[in-house]
Every structure is written in structure tokens, then in C-alpha cells.
Amino acid sequence: MGRRKADDGPRRAGMADVARVAGVSAQTVSRALAGHPNVQEKTRAKVLAAVEQLGYRRNNAARMLSSGRSRTLGVVTLQTNFYSRAAVITGIENAAHEAGFAVSTATTTSLDTSAIEHALSRLAEQGVEGIILSVPLIRTSPRIEQLTRATPTITTDGSRTDAAAVVALDQAQAARMATEHLLELGHETVWHIAGPAAWLEAGLRRDGWRSALEAAGSSVPPPLEGDWTPASGYRNGLVLARIPDVTAVFVASDEMAFGVIRALHEAGRRVPEDVSVIGFDDIELAEYCSPSLTTIAQPFELIGAQAVARLLRGLADPDSLPQPRPIEPRLVVRAST
Structure with missing residues (x-):
């Protein structure tokens, strides 16, 4: 029991295999794949060579390492069944896909800062180029500030971090x-x-x-x-x-x-x-x-689309853009008043 059968085919290489071949730790492999700035180019080259040799996530990891681009945006969102959450995500995904970017979503079940930190860290490890923080964040933390400085970030619920721009309704x-x-x-x-x-x-x-x-x-x-x-x-x-x-x-x-x-x-x-x-x-x-x-x-899909547009403009030229203006609300008068 537990032994592989001869006809099971070769085992897919994992991160530990890449680490062994490259002569580094699995954490270093993860950092290299995420484009972490603290990884030396010599080490990154070793990891890339091991990825190529083993075929580990060849289509994604190797391309990202060789080009320096993941063409992926990350989204942190709260797990709820509310219409507003789904509508914002729809706007984000549609706008990102039109621009040729994939979307990776990190869902959190809590507004606790530790949960937000974990979600942001997961996206950073995936090497996303930018993050949309779509949670109603009241409190921040040094780690959240660090993560949103390291990766360009837009918030969509009026949340504030020192480095993030805000796209939201007033x-x-x-x-x-x-x-x-x-x-x-x-x-x-x-x-x-x-x-x-x-x-x-x-x-x-x-x-x-x-x-x-x-x-x-x-x-x-x-x-x-x-x-x-x-x-x-x-x-x-x-x-x-x-x-x-x-x-x-x-x-x-x-x-x-x-x-x-x-x-x-x-x-x-x-x-x-x-x-x-x-x-x-x-x-x-x-x-x-x-x-x-x-x-x-509250134009949820528009908010999501504008967040993507603002994030992509910032990625192209991070020093040229002021803080976006709040989206103007609109009164819709019907029969209940």
C-alpha cells in the first residue's frame, strides 16, 4: 500500500523537486516564481533552469520568469452571497480579460487583518502584477501596508492603505x-x-x-x-x-x-x-x-472596471496618476417615497 504502480506514469514534479535540483529551499523557489525583489538574479536563473529541466508549471512559471510578466491581476474579496460582491468581481473580470489579463481571486471569510494579510500574501506569492482589494477594510496593519506597497494596489470599498489608490462611490x-x-x-x-x-x-x-x-x-x-x-x-x-x-x-x-x-x-x-x-x-x-x-x-460593475483601468494605467506609469475622484452617486426615484 502506498507504492506507485508501474502503469501510473511518471509523477509530476513539485516545488520540492525544483528546490532540490536548484540547490535552494522551497521558500526560495516560491519567492523566485513570485518575482520577489530579494531573490538574486543568479538564484532566479537556477530556479528557472530547474523549472525548465523538470517541466514544473512550464507554461506559467517559466514564461513568467523569462518575461518578468505574469499578466495576472489579483483580487481580495469577502466570501458572501451579496449581489454587490459578485457584481464588482464581474466588472473586474470582464475589464481584465478585455485587456489580456487573467484574474486570480483570494477569498477571505473574515475582515480580520490577519485574514486580509494571508489573502494578500497568497496573491503576492503567485506573482500577480497588481491587486484590487475589494473588502470594506476599516483597520490596517504593518503587514498589509508592506504588501500593498510591494505590489501596486487599488481598493474599491473606500478602504485606505498608505500606498493604495481608491476607486469607490462617495x-x-x-x-x-x-x-x-x-x-x-x-x-x-x-x-x-x-x-x-x-x-x-x-x-x-x-x-x-x-x-x-x-x-x-x-x-x-x-x-x-x-x-x-x-x-x-x-x-x-x-x-x-x-x-x-x-x-x-x-x-x-x-x-x-x-x-x-x-x-x-x-x-x-x-x-x-x-x-x-x-x-x-x-x-x-x-x-x-x-x-x-x-x-x-451604486454602479458595481463600473467600479470594478474602473479599478482595473486605474490599476493598469498605474502599472504602465506609476508616477503620473493622481488619486482617482470618487464616483458620483445617483438618486433613482420610484414609488416607495
């Missing part, structure tokens, strides 16, 4: 726009159902909502918090339905807004006659809920 401005729309309709104040506190976007939207109310001299009700799901919107909607003074609600995502509208209907509160509801994102279903949802449009 979340605070969008929230002010939503709140001002409801105030202009004559509502004395606007309640808010926010996204989870761990998300940068949720905090920016909450800040924009509060600043719009304060600028108008309106009272600021205590915000409620959801988790982006329709179920959390429904639970918070049941709470708001029991408060007679609630006449307008800004909900931090369309999916939560769907839950709010159902809760209000079940409680006998009519939308928009008794309570106006505005969402955020303008996902495809927003136009078809009942009533159709007024919302702030």
Missing part, C-alpha cells in the same frame, strides 16, 4: 443625498437602518445620514443596525412600525429595505402613504418590489 455623499431627498418631501426627520458596524461602508453611510439631518436642523433618531440581509431589515422594520412618529426611513441596502417594506405592510403601515422608504445599491430587484424602491444607484 458613500457619505450618497447617504446625504438619500436623507435630503426624504427631508425635501416634507418629513421632519429620517430614521436609519445601518449596516453592520464592522463594515466601513456602513459607517460612512451612517455619517452621511447624520450630517444631513444636523445640517437641516432635524432631530437625529437612534440608528438601528442590520446585517445587510432582508431578514434583518424585516426585524428592524417591525420595531419601526410600532413607533407612530416614524414617517421616513433610509435603509443602508436594498435587500434590507425589502424586509422593512414587508414588515411595514404586515403592521398596517402603508408605503409610501404612511412611511417613505429609500434603499441603497439599486440592485435589479429594486425596480420590481412592491412598491418599486427608491434608492441610491
